[in-house]
Amino acid sequence: MEINNPFPILDYYSPAYFCDRQKELQTLIKAFESNRNIILLSIRRMGKTGLIKHLFYHFRSENKKNIRLLYIDLLKTQSLSEFVKAFSNKILQDEQQNENWFKKLSGMLSGLRASITINDKDGTPALEFGYKTAEENERSLESIFQYLAEQKEKYLIAFDEFQQITSYPETNVEAVLRTHIQHQHKDSFIFSGSGKHVLISMFNDYGRPFYQSSEMVYLERLDVDEYAEFIQKKLKSGNKKMSLSLIKETIKQLDVHTFYVQYFFNKLYEIRSTQIKRDDVEELMDNILQEKEYVFFNYRNILTSMQFNLLKAIAKEGKVSSPNSSDFIKRYDFTQASSVNAALKSLSDKEMIYKEYGNYRVYDVFLSKWLERY
Ligand SMILES: Nc1ncnc2c1ncn2[C@@H]1O[C@H](COP(=O)(O)OP(=O)(O)O)[C@@H](O)[C@H]1O
Ligand SMILES: [Mg+2]
CATH class of the missing domain: 3.40.50.300 (P-loop containing nucleotide triphosphate hydrolases)
Incomplete structure (x- = not known):
């Protein structure tokens, strides 16, 4: 089955659109x-x-x-x-x-x-x-x-x-x-x-x-090299060129988190340029974050300020292995480990962060990017 956009984000189509x-x-x-x-x-x-x-x-x-x-x-x-x-x-x-x-x-x-x-x-x-x-x-x-x-x-x-x-x-x-x-x-x-x-x-x-x-x-993250080649081929099928190094960089920026990578390239596929450059990637990222800003801003109302600030700190770090270390606490002006721990638990329960191989990360890659800039 042929589909208009080779980066489906809602469902599985066929092996041709599935990487590795x-x-x-x-x-x-x-x-x-x-x-x-x-x-x-x-x-x-x-x-x-x-x-x-x-x-x-x-x-x-x-x-x-x-x-x-x-x-x-x-x-x-x-x-x-x-x-x-x-x-x-x-x-x-x-x-x-x-x-x-x-x-x-x-x-x-x-x-x-x-x-x-x-x-x-x-x-x-x-x-x-x-x-x-x-x-x-x-x-x-x-x-x-x-x-x-x-x-x-x-x-x-x-x-x-x-x-x-x-x-x-x-x-x-x-x-x-x-x-x-x-x-x-x-x-x-x-x-x-x-x-x-x-x-x-x-x-x-x-x-x-x-x-x-x-x-x-x-299920681990897909292999970046493998994924980049897959993406390059798919772009090519729509007469779009993008360098392998820029694709890899983009995938890594998206945390190699499949849904977010698919989502990003789904949109990138729709832009007019046939030679996709760094500017195109940055512009698209800005647009996506802007589009979602309304939802992201609302998290400030839903979360306590401690939770929101911790979320922001984890986003800025990318991943955090010791959120209750005195170093981390000092760097982000938190007061004590116990309040950090309570906020960690609450953010985990809300599935806004997750812990993998000992590191805490923000679940939603776009939210994480937005918080980094916030
Ligand atoms: N190997 C893959 N290649 C291409 N797209 C994939 C691949 N694995 C998942 N996707 C896409 O990524 C998105 C998230 O995958 P999904 O299977 O729904 O994740 P999960 O079930 O773990 O929450 C879906 O849109 C899916 O089509
Ligand atoms: Mg699922």
Whole structure:
């Protein structure tokens, strides 16, 4: 599929628009082939969802009849019943392409106590659930897993934003799921998410069988050289030239954070110049920051002045390893380590900063650039 702009920022298109991740792709393929589950981690917007779709694309293009792929986004789910709904609707959508799907699913549907509604506009079916008690939801889950186990095909089931299940009001979701998944020998699972601590502890703290059968993949930043060459080729496809060194510099300026790099080059692709120079890069950066300024200014109202000043200090430093060292505290006129620590925690909880390999950084690369100049 051809698209107008070779730097998509909203969705995965095809391998042609996806840079590298060869090693990670092979790891995921091997894990599936040897029935190991994967825990896929990274900071937000680094490329987890893209990688899962890339993997699915790979399996689809192989056109194997004995593999079924289910991608389930849990981001918007807030309870076990919404989990059940998202999961079973995906199965329905997947089955719907086959003949006799209704008959095939009837067993599962009666277990779910759900009815099928047909969308007036495009005729797609969806499941509708009445109110259910927690026990009923657990039984629904049981019929879903039982259904999967009865199928002759091997399923690859990706739960994206899996950490979401820890925020459900039901307390035992993790344990219930773990039991099911542990017994689902035929199928493989990918648990993907950015709440690193939550996910790691979920898989470490419980019984070993679950942990042992899972393999952790941490998605790092793309290789700068590789990414720069990829970008140069894409620019060239639109008759645009840009030197490799300037591309690399730009990628690094954007923290090699995939979403922000894609976003920047998506916009850079649309400017008129055919020979892209440093001035073009700087002008675009100014424009982007100006466009977002309204939102960024508002953070001053949402955050306490301590939090805002700490955020600014981290942005100015780029990364900070010892935010409670006396050196750092003095440099930015903070009063004491305890107030810095409280602000750190609060900014982390709000996901405005993150800690990676011992360094704190501002999550939003553009916000960080803006604060640097502020
Ligand atoms: N390897 C890649 N090459 C090109 N674009 C990518 C790549 N990985 C991710 N992207 C793009 O970057 C953005 C963020 O990636 P996403 O997969 O949504 O991150 P995450 O799921 O980790 O939050 C998306 O627009 C996605 O299309
Ligand atoms: Mg994602």
